[in-house]
Amino acid sequence: MSHSLDAYLILSALLFGVGTFGFLGRRNAIAMLMSIELMLNAVNLAAVAFGAFTPELQAHAALIALLVMAVAAAEATVGLAIVIAIYRNRRTPLVDEYSSMRE
Amino acid sequence: MPTGVLADLALPPFVPFLNWAWDDLLFLLLAGIMLAAAIFVVVGRNIVRSGVAMMLCFAALAGIYVLAGAVIVAAAQVLIYIGAISILVLFAIMLTQSKSGPLSLVFHRQAWAGLLAAIGVVVLLVISVVNTEWPLAVADRLWSVTDEVALLLFSDGLYVFALQVIAVLLTAAVVGGVFIAKREDSADPGEPAPTTLERVRPPVDAAPVETL
Numbered sequence: 001m002s003h004s005l006d007a008y009l010i011l012s013a014l015l016f017g018v019g020t021f022g023f024l025g026r027r028n029a030i031a032m033l034m035s036i037e038l039m040l041n042a043v044n045l046a047a048v049a050f051g052a053f054t055p056e057l058q059a060h061a062a063l064i065a066l067l068v069m070a071v072a073a074a075e076a077t078v079g080l081a082i083v084i085a086i087y088r089n090r091r092t093p094l095v096d097e098y099s100s101m102r103e
Numbered sequence: 104m105p106t107g108v109l110a111d112l113a114l115p116p117f118v119p120f121l122n123w124a125w126d127d128l129l130f131l132l133l134a135g136i137m138l139a140a141a142i143f144v145v146v147g148r149n150i151v152r153s154g155v156a157m158m159l160c161f162a163a164l165a166g167i168y169v170l171a172g173a174v175i176v177a178a179a180q181v182l183i184y185i186g187a188i189s190i191l192v193l194f195a196i197m198l199t200q201s202k203s204g205p206l207s208l209v210f211h212r213q214a215w216a217g218l219l220a221a222i223g224v225v226v227l228l229v230i231s232v233v234n235t236e237w238p239l240a241v242a243d244r245l246w247s248v249t250d251e252v253a254l255l256l257f258s259d260g261l262y263v264f265a266l267q268v269i270a271v272l273l274t275a276a277v278v279g280g281v282f283i284a285k286r287e288d289s290a291d292p293g294e295p296a297p298t299t300l301e302r303v304r305p306p307v308d309a310a311p312v313e314t315l
Contacts, residue, residue, distance in 0.1 A: 006233060007130065021220075070183075077277060
């Protein structure tokens with residue numbers, strides 16, 4: 001099972017689906033950001049799995065995964081800063097109460 | 104003899120009583136932990152526990168990376184995701200947790216539509232994965248060599264531009280994050296315009312404006 005590409009890709013699809021549901025369904029802005037992290041991890045898993053089964057792509061896959069991690073770190077920084085900035089005005093982390101960005 | 108990660112250990116060739124290869128057992132175990140933790144992240148009521156479960160999910164995923172032979176990615180996963188991003192998320196959770204509002208309603212009222220969309224995405228992905236003939240879909244996985252990654256990154260010229268872009272992006276993200284999250288005194292209504300003496304005072308969050 002761990003020697004077949006399909007298992008890794010299906011696991012990646014499941015993780016992506018869980019992240020999709022979290023992003024669409026949660027009310028808390030930080031939970032939505034966490035769901036985005038889950039989706040980025042699913043993409044990383046797919047890239048690493050393709051690299052593991054294709055010898056000429058292996059180093060490329062590792063590099064792409066590392067670049068995605070760096071972008072994820074930047075996204076988390078800016079996203080959480082925005083959530084904190086909005087929380088300072090609105091006093092709530094729930095996105096459905098952000099009907100407008102200023103009072 | 105077992106192959107892969109456990110090749111150096113003196114283990115029986117298959118898992119006793121189950122007749123599986125050891126790699127498969129590890130893969131199933133890590134995948135189960137990862138999926139369970141991910142689902143707990145998404146459906147958990149207490150968001151602090153969701154944050155901790157996210158760390159568990161990332162750790163299990165690092166184990167899967169090792170199983171797939173990408174050791175450098177696993178190390179970076181532990182450093183960046185478990186070490187940095189999770190801590191950042193936990194800090195943000197603790198900064199934005201309001202005790203006043205009841206957080207019992209975790210999901211939107213339209214969350215069923217999101218669930219349908221997620222199930223649709225998973226079904227589409229699984230169908231396309233299963234129905235595609237991948238070249239080399241079953242093989243002995245190779246162990247990625249870290250110096251190959253470094254050579255590809257720095258000497259080949261293919262990824263140098265991406266490296267520079269990532270450097271600029273990280274710098275911009277840090278500066279932008281500080282700028283956005285910085286407390287703007289004049290933006291706070293109800294407070295008089297701060298003098299310079301007041302601005303020196305450390306920003307204490309102890310005075311929430313209750314009239315909002």
